[in-house]
Amino acid sequence: MKNDLISIVVPCYNEEEVLKLFYNEVEKIKEKLGNASIEYLFVNDGSKDQTLDILRRLAEIDSNVRYLSFSRNFGKEAAMFAGLENAAGNYVVIMDADLQDPPELLPKMYNIIKNEEYDCVGSRRVNREGEPPVRSFFARQFYKIINRISETEIVDGARDYRLMTRQMVDAVLEIREYNRFSKGIFSWVGFDTKYLEYENRNRVAGETTWSFWSLMKYSLDGIVAFSDxxxxxxxxxxxxxxxxxxxxxxxxxxxxxxxxxxxxxxxxxxxxxxxxxxxxxxxxxxxxxxxxxxxxxxxNRPIYIIKETEKNSLIYKKERKF
Known part of the structure; x- marks a missing residue:
């Protein structure tokens, strides 16, 4: 009998090339989770490709697949917040669809959070192989700067990929600021966290939507959010x-x-x-x-606006007419 439910929150923006690959890889490790079952919660952040169509098909064939589709692009931070807010599990994990977050780490994360006194098990890259040298240099400098000028520690190389208890998720959701910097928020709430290290991985398909300047802007937002x-x-x-x-x-x-x-x-x-x-x-x-x-x-604007879910999908509406 499955006692725990793990909600897998997956922010998606133009991820049509990787969604099926991601779903198949996670399905392979389901049996290694022991007494835990999973639900997928994909958040379509205003994608302009076939991402939403693929999510509709996945929701049709698997009752464990849920999705939220925004009315427009609100950004990854809003997508993560929406996923956390709508997740039903007593444990919640955030993962990227491009498989840069290794699914095979999830069973180990679950084992640690169940058997050790941690509220969160995160992941941390030990290198940045495959990234442009300029981006890697500025990323390292950002972590050095923000950890000097901020009282909130932000771990160098830490990913958004982390498994959290419901208590920690609820604490994160209490922070409803519009300008969000989740790496800082996860540290600021103060729960005990253990990091698992792994070698950097490149996207399995498609291209990243994070340019150098968008990362620079995101870094500046983080500095403004957590330091005066x-x-x-x-x-x-x-x-x-x-x-x-x-x-x-x-x-x-x-x-x-x-x-x-x-x-x-x-x-x-x-x-x-x-x-x-x-x-x-x-x-x-x-x-x-x-x-x-x-x-x-x-x-006081809403952080996100939902246009469609698996419960009121366009496919369902069309079928209901006949």
Missing amino acids: TPLAISSLIGLSSFIISIVMAIIVAIRTLIFDDPTSGWTSLVVIILAIGGLQLFCLGILGKYIGKTFLESK
Whole structure:
């Protein structure tokens, strides 16, 4: 008899080439989960390919397959939140459909969370083989920076792939902020977590939708979400500029009054004006980033909007007409 239900939350955006491969691979390890049964909860994040059609077919042939389809693309963070919010299992795992998250780790995760005193078993890549060198370099620098300026520890190489207890999932769901950075949220809630290490894997098919600039933007969002150090830096820059200007004013006054050597030349003046103006705009940009995030939160918009599920699919509607 199956005592536990593991909900497998799978965010999907244009994953038509990998969905069936993912489903087949997970089916292979079902028997290794012992007393646990599984349900699939795919979240279609506004895909523009045949992802939704494939999900409809899977839901038809397997009663353990559920799906949510958004009205548009809301982003992976919203898809993960929707999956966690709608998962029925007493354990919930988040996995990517591209098989970069090894399904064969899931039985080990389940065994650890059942028999050891952990609330979460996560996964961590020990290398980044196969990634562009520039992306790998900036990723490592991001983890170094954010762990220095934030009180929330974010493990280098940690993936969203993790198995959580219902208690931890409920804690994560209490954080309903619109601008989400789940890697930080998973750490911030403070439950005991063990990480399993594995070698990096490339996508089995298709192409990633994460560009260098989208990852850079995501990293900046993470820094803004879990640290106010950039605001302190902008204040320090302003204070330093003011002190330097006072010192320079004293030097110019001494040279003029004592040594009769006034400073001349408009070139140096223009350079100083441009430098100060650039610093001001930089600091205003930092401040604007925080204000913009606060503005979005104040609107209280829904994190996601569901257009279709397996219970009200278009296929079902068509069949009902006949």
